[in-house]
Each structure stands twice: as structure tokens, then as C-alpha cells.
Amino acid sequence: MAGVPAEAQRKPTGRPFSGPARAPPPPPIPRFEPIDREKTCPLLLRVFTKIGSHHTKEDFAVRGKEPKDEVQIYTWKDATLRELTDLVKEVAPAARKKTARLSFALVYPDKSGRFVVREAGMTFSGNGRRMDDGKTLADLTFQIGDYLDVAIL
Numbered sequence: 620m621a622g623v624p625a626e627a628q629r630k631p632t633g634r635p636f637s638g639p640a641r642a643p644p645p646p647p648i649p650r651f652e653p654i655d656r657e658k659t660c661p662l663l664l665r666v667f668t669k670i671g672s673h674h675t676k677e678d679f680a681v682r683g684k685e686p687k688d689e690v691q692i693y694t695w696k697d698a699t700l701r702e703l704t705d706l707v708k709e710v711a712p713a714a715r716k717k718t719a720r721l722s723f724a725l726v727y728p729d730k731s732g733r734f735v736v737r738e739a740g741m742t743f744s745g746n747g748r749r750m751d752d753g754k755t756l757a758d759l760t761f762q763i764g765d766y767l768d769v770a771i772l
Contacts, residue, residue: 654697661693664756666703666767668711673724673770679734685766696761701752703767704742713771719744723751725759726766736768 667674667686678686690710692703704721708714714721723739739759740751761767 654695656695659695661695662763664692664694664698664703664767666690666692666707666769667726668707668714668769668771670713670771672772673722673736673738673768674726676726676734676736679726679736679766694756696757697755699752700740700742700754701748703769704744704752707769707771708744711769711771714744714769717745720772722770722772723759724768724770725761726768727762727764 665685666689667678668688668690669686674686690707692706694703694706700721700723703723704714707721713719720741720743722741725737725739726734727737729735740749740754742749742752
């Protein structure tokens with residue numbers, strides 16, 4: 620505002636104008652609709668387990684030479700980490716210990732084709748519940764074809 624003194628360009632609070640008004644906040648992220656498991660075909664989830672730590676991205680670098688400790692699970696995108704924990708416990712004896720913690724990571728190719736291992740949540744094998752128990756594959760932005768890496772700690 621040319622020619623108007625600086626005092627006249629101030630808000631009633633005494634702070635100078637900072638420009639145009641801000642846009643409204645973005646809408647909340649929508650929760651995914653539950654899947655009708657009777658009518659929807661499940662997807663094949665390739666789960667790789669390892670005791671002590673996650674696999675490295677180099678372990679997935681060559682297609683067809685993924686780690687050997689694989690479990691194939693048919694499930695849906697609305698499956699929770701708690702459901703997956705219970706399924707992993709059926710096939711991995713180390714995961715059945717009451718003190719075991721299961722750390723989940725998504726494994727997927729980036730835009731250049733190299734695999735990325737991104738931590739996604741943690742659950743307890745025993746009765747201790749965590750906030751991550753209710754996370755679904757859809758919440759984790761899982762896409763069909765991604766792998767799930769589970770570190771049994």
C-alpha cells in the first residue's frame with residue numbers, strides 16, 4: 620500500500636500484514652472402508668522373517684534371490700499388524716515367546732527400481748498391546764506386489 624504510513628498497514632494486534640489469508644487445512648485422511656472378505660479375493664503377501672533385525676535392501680536386490688525365510692500369506696488390505704503377528708507366530712517358533720517383539724517393514728521398489736525397506740510398526744507377541752496393532756496394510760500404503768519384512772526381536 621504505497622503512500623500509506625506503516626502504522627496504518629498493521630493489523631489491530633500490532634503485527635504487520637503477512638500477505639494473503641492462508642488456505643484452509645487439508646481434509647482429514649479418510650479411513651479405508653472395511654473389505655467384505657466373503658466377496659473380495661485375497662492377495663498374496665510375501666512375508667520374510669529374520670531373528671534380530673530386518674533384512675537389508677541388498678537382500679532383495681536380485682529378483683528370484685530373495686531371502687529364504689519366506690512365508691506366503693493370503694490376506695486382504697484391511698488386515699491389521701495384530702492379525703499378521705498371529706499368523707507369523709504360527710510358522711516362526713521364535714515369534715511365539717511371550718517377550719518377543721515383531722517389527723514390521725514394507726519392502727518395495729523406488730522409482731529407479733531399487734528396493735526400499737521402510738519400517739512400518741511394531742507389535743508384541745504376548746498380551747502387551749501397542750498402538751500399531753490396529754494399523755492395516757492399507758494404512759501403511761501397502762500396494763499389491765510389496766513385501767513385508769518382519770524382524771523378530
